[in-house]
Amino acid sequence: MSSSSRHILTAPAWPYANGPRHIGHVSGFALPADMFSRYQRMAGNQVLMVSGTDEHGTPIQVQADKEGLTARELADRYNRVIAEDLHGLGMSYDLFTRTTTRNHYAVVQEIFKGLYDNGYIFPKTTMGAISPSTGRTLPDRYIEGTCPICGYDGARGDQCDNCGNQLDPVELVNPVSRINGETPKFVETEHFMLDLPAFTEVLGRYLRGRQGEWRPNVVKFALNLLDDMQPRAISRDLDWGVPIPLDGWRDNPAKKLYVWFDAVVGYFSASVEWARRSGDPEAWRAWWQDPDALSYYFMGKDNIVFHAEIWPAMLLGYSGQGDKGGTPGSLGALNTPTEVVSSEFLTMEGRKFSSSRNVVIYVKDFLERYDVDALRYYVAVAGPENQDTDFTWSEFVRRNNDELVAAWGNLVNRSVNMAAKNYGAIPEPGDLTDADRALMERSRNAFAAVGAELGRSRFKNATTEALDVVRDANRYLSDQAPWKLKDDPDRVRSILYTALQVVDDAKTLLTPFLPNSSQKVYEMLGGEGVWSGMPEIQEVSEDGGPDYSVLTGDYDTRARWESAPIRPGVPLAKPTPLFKKLDTSVVDEELARLERP
């Protein structure tokens, strides 16, 4: 079905390095992006999947202070934790890096300069707070006081936790520093603004051109924002961030680029870093400048504005294509997103995930107790694709037991077991009946159907259709009942051959969701080597900077999105179960863990 090989950039959102990831996080960006990427690679496309940890900004600084660490130390810790979470999930990143690399700084500054030179960034004077005793800038979140809106007296400078409104610290009644209790002094401070109104026209054309392609809620949401575009601050009074690359600013220890600005550039900077590490520093251009290249961004719905509005604006501005024109920056014009795929939110047993209330299950803890494929499957078939969905332990156990173990695992087990026991090998079929041919044709045809759903990031539909093949195969075995045909060995061999061919097809269809168990089935049926590649953590170095670790891998594997004929004669051993059946008592155990400090 897919005609020619294309370059496809997969851009999963950058997790913020302030703590471990829970399954709500990864259900929104990481797992969908990985399933999409694995499918696209199998379909023969050249996928580049890049991301990393987002490590700058006030929340990191605040938390670091609280723990007596530097921001860098805190970021180092959670970069490692998150990389291990994603590694455990089998996320097939070509590069998972971080925003504290020298490469990232340089690329961010290049994008800034391109925008600046084209007139899309301008300075503006606003009011900001400093600490009278130290003379240092006091970031918004370090200030608390009485909320001017609801009267709550624990409001922070940037937001009131009681009424949820965003605030300007200048508005707070009786503001005090959270560091030492002193009263901050408000002084004039200069910041840079991104001129978003200067992209209204071009973004409007861009977004209207995406109608019918993107999920409608994303386009609608973004188009609606165009009605009231405001310049957005891109610098911050904080020393933890990327320096502003202009004379007089570059060395200012207290003014850095606002974290969101550097974070969205990460998709691009990581591509550049990947190219350099691959040995061809220009290789990124195939994904960012070829007009036929495609790019897919995966994130939670709270991030639509950055990916459907601000990042396209930055790319257009850098490329000299905003409403005020300009010329492309020194790297040349860059592609805007082909599609912004936004997920809704996962809830936990009917409630919002909450680390502080312990309404949460972290990736690490999950993977210590359960198989990664069980989680991947759950997110694929029951994740927050079109609407908020609830994760419940009972549903997780049920899906695992009824669908993975009883339907798919059992099909593999009964088919391989019968063949192994009777022949010790994939049998040579006799004459095939209509029923045999119909089932094999049915699973062959599923590649187009499931592939079409995967290409549109419709994972629920894709999983369901793949499972339908499994159910049909189980039905076929029950109908044909080879165990009753001891006196017709030809027929038995044909039946088992047919079943094994469909098992082989189904394992291919399920590979994007269940790469680990598909690898097992692949080996069970005589496959050798890596069927579906897994990421690895590598220590890397960078000229002039500290060493750090990245996630990368070789995903140029044997997996192809097509039915591959099985080979009679290949030896078969008695199969071992693909999945572990879970006792229903785990539901109570896990529920008891929730809300226990």
Next chain:
RNA sequence: GGGGCGGUAGCUCAGCUGGUCAGAGCAGGAGACUCAUAAUCUCCCGGUCGUGGGUUCGAGCCCCACCCGCCCUACCA
């Protein structure tokens, strides 16, 4: 306050541009089988598609209002 998404069988959810669209899985009931991790297969039960209007020959699917849940965002100050 503004914008967006969702509200479909007991449960979790599919239903594209309006006309076999009233579905799937699970749960519940009955039966078949024994190759398989007591798994599998068959049949049955089950919904006035949030509420109230409207458009249409015909509406979960379009329009209006309202109710509920969630997301983003603003302001009176």
